[in-house]
Amino acid sequence: MTQRPSPTAALEGLILPKLEHIDLVTVKLPFVAPFGTSVYTWTDKEAMLMRLESGGVTAWSECVSDPDPFYFYETNDTARHIIKDFLLPLVEPGIALGELEARFRRVRGHGMAKATIENGLLILIALQGGVPLHELLGRPAKKIMSGLSIGLKETPADLVAAVERAVAKKYHRVKMKIKKGQDFEWVRAVRDRFPDLRLMVDANGDYALSDIAHLRELDAFNLMMIEQPLSYSDIYEHSLLQKELKTAICLDESIHGLADAAAAIALGACRIINVKQGRVGGLLESMRIASFCAGRGVDVWSGGMDETGIGRAVNIHLQTAEGFTLPGDTSETSNYFDEDIADPPVVLEPDGFIEVPGGPGLGVTVVAERILMRAIRWDRLR
Ligand code: OSB
């Protein structure tokens, strides 16, 4: 295999600026509708934001953890603890970002906490340099594909109605959540109505290998993929399942970094990977995984964590990187919130694409009054 150039070499050389102030601000925003999955139903977004102040410039980043450990082991409280007591003491002005990553490696796991700091620093450096984040990442702007993740619904009719709304908006693909006992008939209801729709399902780990005969029945629906059918911590059993399925498996929860992606691909555990920048420890690791997969013909897309406008903008900039070949879980702000904390909201163009926000940094404005209105906790760390 030929050696591909590292997508992150230049980024690893970026020098960290001095930070005058560091705050963690937890905000709570009601969702327009509850979001149901096989593991939990969320009714609001409780997001921990990081505010960095440096030389008169303010940068905001978002920790993608939830207050609970039902999707992932990190929570807002564990992330605050790890950031405050273990990661921030390693952040020093004048060192390179690559050196910071090396220091962070001593802390095992806690990628969402690490990503909050790394992304915040990148956004800050982009703002100070007057360039959009995607440009700092070395990537030209491009139109981003859209995708909607539809939660578990009360009835198949409700689900079909939600899919109809997504199709009308020209979303490039639709994902529906499934769980044991709420799968085959529900997928069939959607397929009957939309035979050609780019459709996929996400089980969030609800099945076991012993469900193999049942899962094989989903092969009848020409799905783009089935996301994380088996345990959140498994790679090996997915490799056994993938051999028995026509439908591609996509791993989400199991992939915490490049090494997991490499193991999953080597084992044939999946043909597609969902990269959530927070879950894998930040933008640099995300780019490494996507480039690695691109070199091996494995499709990658950006997942989402129902983020506020800050995290949503990060995911949009990331998708300009090499290797993001499929539509991700990047949908309109109005799918989540009546009023977000950042402007402008994400909207789909008539052809379903999303424009990367222009302007320095994330290209979105964090509205201070809305942060103050929604804040439920504020910690000044420096
Ligand atoms: O499994 O991809 C998932 C949201 C929260 C936790 C886990 C998942 C999701 C989504 C929604 O599917 C993605 C989004 O719309 O941001």
Ligand code: MG
């Ligand atoms: Mg998922």
